[in-house]
Amino acid sequence: MRRLDIDTGLVDRARRAASLIADSTQPIINAYTTTSIERTVLRLLGLSGVDENDVPLPNIIVEQAQAAGLLGDGIAYWIGSAMLHEGLSLSQVAAGLSSGKLSFHRIPRADHDTVRHVIQHEATRVCSYIKARRLEREGLIAGSNSTAPPYLYVIVATGNIYEDVIQATAAAKCGADIIAVIRSTGQSLLDYVPHGPTTEGFGGTYATQTNFRIMREALDVASKECGRYIRLVNYCSGLCMPEIAAIGALERLDMMLNDAMYGILFRDINMQRTFIDQHFSRMINAYAGVIINTGEDNYLTTADAYEEAHTVLASQFINESLALRSGLRPEQIGLGHAYEMDPDIPDGFLYELAQAEMARIIFPNAPLKYMPPTKHMTGNIFKGHLMDAMFNLAGVISGQTIQLLGVLTEHVHTPHLQDRYLSIENAKYIMNNARHLRQEITYKKDGIMEKRANEVLAKATSMLEQVAEIGLMSAIEKAMFASIKRERTGGRGLDGVITKNKGYYNPFPEIFMHELTSSDFSPVLWANQLEGEGRGGGCK
């Protein structure tokens, strides 16, 4: 069926530019590792736990190696050397290092090939575990009822994981398909992952491996009761991007918020650190069959949604390009966009719908994540509920995959139980009532919507081409994204960027990429694979 007529020539140009932009980050990704990547290696090798001061063991060991100036060889190399020299197991080495019985200064360099042999064995074991968890998810999806997209995504944020479980279970029973546990504020700036179950957070709940497990188990119970597979989301962003990806992979999280530039722009995290971290974290997500969600909605929280719509599209192209380089399948790249225009704009709904359709057409296989009005919600809950309804209508007409439900009390408080119930009811009503409207609609040739979509595309293309010319990092230095200026050597976390030595060793990228680039890697993500729509356009 004919939808909007989008200039495919421009789409190709934009993709080419985005590809060049992604290439411009590659030299850094190749040349450096980070403290968070090395901690991730330890976590994947099975190390968790904290010392008596709640400092995670991976932090203690990586800090020691960094202080000894050995991190450039890769923590895996030195752990392997220690295992060989002391004749100890991995966990014994870890215990020795964290208690001070062992010291990196006293570990002699072991033969590289022997180290690889020892570590490879451990790494392969954990990778098969992660793969088994992916297959477990696929089994659960296959055994559950299929519902049609848009999938309803809601948020819980009590700060207490046990309270979150109650709210999440209630939301699932009301009809939510996807539950995101909002993180405690400021966690993105912590250079460690907190440990254990947590019951006190600010504006959200700490992302910890135990909290992931508690929520996953609760949602597995709820999935069984509801007959649908309920997906769990957390945040793979900030200074611990790859570590969160690792614990999410181990605990079978289904989606991760994982944007390539969000931390740089909105959290002032160093750009080199972020580009290096996002690459490895996305590789883990890809291997675990996780769907990533990108954070383009953030561009509109400060800027005007009508004027700056092209920055969303430009960022989607860049996120896509970078994600593909980490081995993610297009079906795993949940590009974000948002319904944030000022409700007073005449024909605002047409512009929103035009942009939503445009995203659907340009990224046909992406499980697009559509985010609700927040900026213009006022506390008038009645009008807010209506705005959310219009947003839901735009979502179902334009065939979005993941619909983050708006809540009528946005701008008032973090959602109460009944707020979530009302927003799910709103979405279910509209999406059921207008279920096949999408198939009945064609848009007017050269109409308001078609013009709007092409105008946004043209602006995004020209922006991408400008960025491609000077490289992504220079563009950020020139405040070309969200009007926020960040320096290459500024921001948090640069002290955790380490030059790789010639013999640098990390066993995981090779194992991951081997699987990700094989032709039979095709994770099952939704129950309705055959229906097509929502896994991507398919109906152009």
Added chain:
Amino acid sequence: MDIDKTRVRPYGDTPDDGYMQLSFTLPVPCSDESRRAAEILGEKMGLEDAKVVYSHNIADSFSFFVIYGRCIHSVDMTTIEIPKVNAEFMPFEQINRFIETRIGRKIVVVAACTGTDAHTVGIDAIINMKGYRGEYGLERYPWFTAYNLGSQVRNEDLLAKAIEVDADAILVSQVVTQKNVHIDNLTHLAELVEAEGMRDKVLLIVGGPRISHELAVELGYDAGFGPGTLPSHVGSFIAQALARSARNMREPTRGENLC
């Protein structure tokens, strides 16, 4: 319509009928008993003829209610006093002229949403060029230099920026809060400013839908701005407060003796 300001009651469709609606959730399954419980709760809240007009199960173990009832209470509005920000509100041009003549240099303002809050809408409306309801934000004022640090800014970073740029005023926005964390967060900022010895060198201003001027002053701020605040309100206050403190510098410390 003649309204007795000493006995104000809700208006449904006739004066003083007291009609109100409310919605809430009880942590019990929906049943005849829980519906009655909801009505009794309404009555205890002072609603006569509380009637459940809608009830629904949420997830087997909760029930949602919409209730109408007639409020038996009334309010004496003549006794209400709300402390208001101490400023005469001026329009854009006048504020700029005021600063030019009374202060003679640009006023520097640093603003942020601090702590858990990711909602920059309030601070953006006050600071950003574009402004709010047709009024320009402080960025647009020739006699203001404004820095908007965005959301989820740590108090330490906000104060650091203020010191770095020699700010005259710090503006904090708290829109969405949970379990009153905004109180702790605002307290922490005020303590930080005081401990750093900066309290007499900078105006501390907070804004947000649940912020009253009264609360702000109690927590150690110079002003608190509630919903509906426009950039010119904040601009007027800052300009006048700075002019006042400049004048105060010249007054004797002990004040005026009335004995």
Added chain:
Amino acid sequence: MNPSVSSAKTAAELGRDDTMQLADIVISSGARNIAVIGLAKNTGKTVALNAIIKGVQASGIRIGVASSGRDGERLDAVTNLPKPRITLQKGVLVATTEELAMNATASLEPLIKTKYVSVLGRLIIYRVSAPGTIEVASGNRASVVKNTTQIMRHLGAELVLIDGAAGRRFSSAPSLADAVILSTGAVVAPTLDGVVARTAHAVEILSTEEWSSPHREDLNPKTLTNQDIVIITSDAVGKQVQNLKVKSVLVSISEIVRRLPGSGNTLILGGVLPGSLLRDLVTHRKAHGSTVVVSDATRILATYRDIALFKSRGGKIAVFHEVHLAAITTSPISPDGRMFKADTLLDAVAKRVRPIPVIDVIAGTARNLPGHDKTQEDKTEGGGVA
């Protein structure tokens, strides 16, 4: 601290209400400026203040009352719940604003009109000429509080009480108060353990000890501002004192940490001690054996977690001027209706903060009273029967 044992005993025998002990503690401390601070809003500060006012007035001492927040207001600014009023007797000095004075039932004679104007009007020092209730708000910053108390002392107040604002602690600075009463209660945390832990953490920070070092003579703390960051290193070569002169510690944390030659040194901060500095010292392995010195405990604005981490790595925090924590009060009730068993909270807090006296201002019971060691021990073990 040299508590007058006999007076404490007398008060306990006369009335069953141990809250009167508070006044005795205050009087016997010999302090002239007393700050009452709370861990949060609604921890019972005003109740404690009233108990002190009552006891001290009865003893004939001339008092002055000031508030760094707002006290004796009818309704709480957050919860809208009724609050305890403040009643003052004839002769008491009080610093409050013109507008609040107009609503007082006490008769007030204005003495000094200060230069301070807040939202609630101009700040004036009054003398109570006929008893009644009054709302007190005397300025929400240290400089104003300091000036106000000085004026009241000048006008003849022998003992000035400074009530705190919400959860703010700045008024406990030794430059403002020479003794401090800390109020805690059920509102502070959802669980008993949480309340006790938070109270103990606050007490630990407030009780930070004085810096006793031969280097102290090299520095006059009064001349330090927030732009002074002094590093003292002493090694085999000798002692070295270096002032970095920055805009603020907050702006220069990484520079400070970098310029600190290693662990085992002393770092003196003229302004605030932020949590990020402690974390960075730990990360860069410069905590061990190092001492961070600030003017007083109100300058320590790191979270307890950051402080504990720093200390566990061998770091030390010290002050030029110690806070004298004279007593702690507990309130087992939270405005949202949560309630602990009064004695359970009292005993749990008392056990953690020994030997600081702890008084439940709602139930009127006390622990750790000076000179009562034996009985109180028995009480605690007997389940705290009042």
